[in-house]
Amino acid sequence: MLNLSCPLSWEILSAYVDGEREHFPPATPWNHIAACPICSEACMQIRNQNRLIRSFAPYHLAPRRLRKSIAKTVRF
Numbered sequence: 345m346l347n348l349s350c351p352l353s354w355e356i357l358s359a360y361v362d363g364e365r366e367h368f369p370p371a372t373p374w375n376h377i378a379a380c381p382i383c384s385e386a387c388m389q390i391r392n393q394n395r396l397i398r399s400f401a402p403y404h405l406a407p408r409r410l411r412k413s414i415a416k417t418v419r420f
């Protein structure tokens with residue numbers, strides 16, 4: 345569990361782990377996270393939690409015809 349003695353929120357740490365920093369103000373102390381043992385530990389917990397959730401999530405492959413149809417309309 346996250347030690348709450350560090351001022352960064354779980355939301356900020358989750359954004360850091362997920363690479364979704366663009367939704368936060370430029371002054372968000374991203375550099376703090378890698379240097380702080382509490383935040384680093386929390387990020388590791390978030391990654392482990394994400395991995396665990398993905399391992400239980402159902403995965404369904406779209407039918408081949410649908411995949412082909414989507415591939416024709418998507419430009420990379």
Ligand SMILES: [Zn+2]
Nearest residue numbers: 350380382383
């Ligand atoms: Zn910290």
